[in-house]
Amino acid sequence: MIQWKLNQEYVCHDRPLWPRMVYALVMMVGSLCYSQALAQKQVFLAPHPDKLFYADSLHKAAKITGDRSTLAEAYYMYGKVYIGMGDLVSAMSWYLKSLKIQEELQDWAKVGRLYNRIAEVEARKGNDERSLYYIRKGIEMAKKAKSPFYLALVQGLLAQYLSEDGKAKLFANTTHKQRLDSAIYYTKENIKIGHSLHDSVLVITGEFNLARFQYQLDSNRVDFLKACHRAYKANKRLNNLSGLLFTTCALTYQYLEMGQYDQVGVWLAELQNLYNSSPANDYHIRIELNSLATLYYSKTGKWKQAYLHAVDLHQIQINQYIEDRNLALTKQSFYYEAEQDKVQLQAQARELDLQKQMMVILGVVASFITIMGVVFYRLYKKNQKLGQQNEYLLKEQSHRLMNELQSITSFLSLNAEKSSDSDSMSILQDSLLRIESVGLLHRKLYGSKSMGKVDVNDFLIELIDHVLIVFGKHEVQLDADMADMMIDSQLALSLGLIVNELATNSCKYAFVEEGDHRITIAIKSVTEGIQTELVLQYSDNGPGGGESSKVGFGTRLISMETTQLGGTYRISTEKGFRFTLKIPFNKKSISDPVVSV
Numbered sequence: 001m002i003q004w005k006l007n008q009e010y011v012c013h014d015r016p017l018w019p020r021m022v023y024a025l026v027m028m029v030g031s032l033c034y035s036q037a038l039a040q041k042q043v044f045l046a047p048h049p050d051k052l053f054y055a056d057s058l059h060k061a062a063k064i065t066g067d068r069s070t071l072a073e074a075y076y077m078y079g080k081v082y083i084g085m086g087d088l089v090s091a092m093s094w095y096l097k098s099l100k101i102q103e104e105l106q107d108w109a110k111v112g113r114l115y116n117r118i119a120e121v122e123a124r125k126g127n128d129e130r131s132l133y134y135i136r137k138g139i140e141m142a143k144k145a146k147s148p149f150y151l152a153l154v155q156g157l158l159a160q161y162l163s164e165d166g167k168a169k170l171f172a173n174t175t176h177k178q179r180l181d182s183a184i185y186y187t188k189e190n191i192k193i194g195h196s197l198h199d200s201v202l203v204i205t206g207e208f209n210l211a212r213f214q215y216q217l218d219s220n221r222v223d224f225l226k227a228c229h230r231a232y233k234a235n236k237r238l239n240n241l242s243g244l245l246f247t248t249c250a251l252t253y254q255y256l257e258m259g260q261y262d263q264v265g266v267w268l269a270e271l272q273n274l275y276n277s278s279p280a281n282d283y284h285i286r287i288e289l290n291s292l293a294t295l296y297y298s299k300t301g302k303w304k305q306a307y308l309h310a311v312d313l314h315q316i317q318i319n320q321y322i323e324d325r326n327l328a329l330t331k332q333s334f335y336y337e338a339e340q341d342k343v344q345l346q347a348q349a350r351e352l353d354l355q356k357q358m359m360v361i362l363g364v365v366a367s368f369i370t371i372m373g374v375v376f377y378r379l380y381k382k383n384q385k386l387g388q389q390n391e392y393l394l395k396e397q398s399h400r401l402m403n404e405l406q407s408i409t410s411f412l413s414l415n416a417e418k419s420s421d422s423d424s425m426s427i428l429q430d431s432l433l434r435i436e437s438v439g440l441l442h443r444k445l446y447g448s449k450s451m452g453k454v455d456v457n458d459f460l461i462e463l464i465d466h467v468l469i470v471f472g473k474h475e476v477q478l479d480a481d482m483a484d485m486m487i488d489s490q491l492a493l494s495l496g497l498i499v500n501e502l503a504t505n506s507c508k509y510a511f512v513e514e515g516d517h518r519i520t521i522a523i524k525s526v527t528e529g530i531q532t533e534l535v536l537q538y539s540d541n542g543p544g545g546g547e548s549s550k551v552g553f554g555t556r557l558i559s560m561e562t563t564q565l566g567g568t569y570r571i572s573t574e575k576g577f578r579f580t581l582k583i584p585f586n587k588k589s590i591s592d593p594v595v596s597v
Helices: 002-010 018-037 049-065 068-085 088-105 108-125 128-145 148-163 165-170 176-197 200-218 221-238 241-258 261-277 283-299 303-366 370-418 422-447 456-470 489-510 553-565
Strands: 453-455 477-482 486-488 518-528 531-540 568-572 577-584
Touching (some): 049 068, 068 088, 068 108, 088 108, 108 128, 108 148, 128 148, 128 165, 148 176, 176 200, 200 221, 221 241, 241 261, 241 283, 283 303, 453 456, 453 489, 456 489, 456 518, 486 489, 489 518, 489 577, 553 568
Parallel strands (some): 477 518
Antiparallel strands (some): 453 486, 518 531, 531 577, 568 577
16 A cells, blocks of 8 residues: 555655654654544545445335345445445445345356455455455356456456565465566456457556556666556546546655655645545545655645644544454344344244144044145145245355354454464464364355265365465465265364364474475275274374374364264374374264265
């Protein structure tokens, strides 16, 4: 963000007077604002009137027609309205509501579009890893829907991530040049898409970003300034306000960095005019404008104007502080809604059981009395309708549960990012992985054609891959040798929690040093005499030892799950780490049949 770059660039300038004066000004305003933050009400920007009117119109039309696609679009537009206001919590809530409906309708293009928006929200919260996860999901959905426009949007966001040095940790074992080369590649692909769709805005944006990434490679400011002016003129010709705002910010920043303050004044005035001509304020453009103005007026000795812009900038920061505080309240509201849905579902289940009992009684009577056959038939049709309603509620509960797990992981990720205590951060991250393993199992069960069964091969491989992505261990090789098995949900949950702990342990302690890292996992059934066992073997080629040798929470969790399954396990730390779990098929804790091969 320009604000961060400017602070880093100019606080360390060689001149002896003005940096100290800027620092004193910012600290004075910051102290004043922070002292009033707790007593101050959170103030968001005004909503964009056109977008709000459009969202309200869609919402009213959806209520009249009952069209869920229109309702999902209304929720999406409400999310865009709140993004512009700077209310990230409300925006995320609307996006998740829209995502739930679009997933039900299987409109994969719009699902990909929502993943892109959610990735932007996570990025603005500072959750880079979560944001990158949703970017990749968005690319997957755009390709599945064969939607080049939405693919270009998500690829543009990925290119931006690749170009930022602050996000280098997300792309392990890559150099700065390699990441920029990848950003340039995706940008060129977007330009091709823009030409194929005859989308001038997409082409202009791609060419500007291409020049920006090239400038990061060769530092040729002259060529980049020419590209900025070309983009500004093209956006003005198309009356593309968002493109004008972005290119004007870039020009103001470049001239400020060069010390050409006459030009800075001209472009800063143009930026202010564009901002004022916008139908509504934009939260993030306002941050850039105040950041640039504060530094420009400080540099030119106009301290009153610098002070006013600094006050506005810190008011936005206060909003962010209050919004973070409200995250806990939002989390509790999700819990409440989930509990209400659970009570409703239980009531429907009890009613369904009662209807089944009545059907049995009436069936006996109907064998003797002809008229009771008609009654039985009517009750049967009523019970069938109730079953369909209950199936709909189950699907509704499933989607709500997925959204709630998604929200909880976002909250845990946000707290982990903000935690300064490494132990607390580690605990939050481990909890996040455990919750996400439950969410993965739920998705597999929901998408499985076999009721209550999940493919153990597909489930465990995806689980380990996700742990490696979270820890940035993209170079780790995964070798899997697992039989094609369908296991019940309880066994899958226990195995998922155990494998999650093992993979987390490997990432934390076995793969610390660079090298040829490898994880091996195998599942098979073994028969010895009359006893048949399910055997899981997991190993890595790390140095051995690590958390597995301590009686920590992870070890206790593995012991507890093994005991519930009626099995045994053995750990070896010689020449790497090796874990062997054996579970008998005939234990009561495992459903019958346990495994269908």
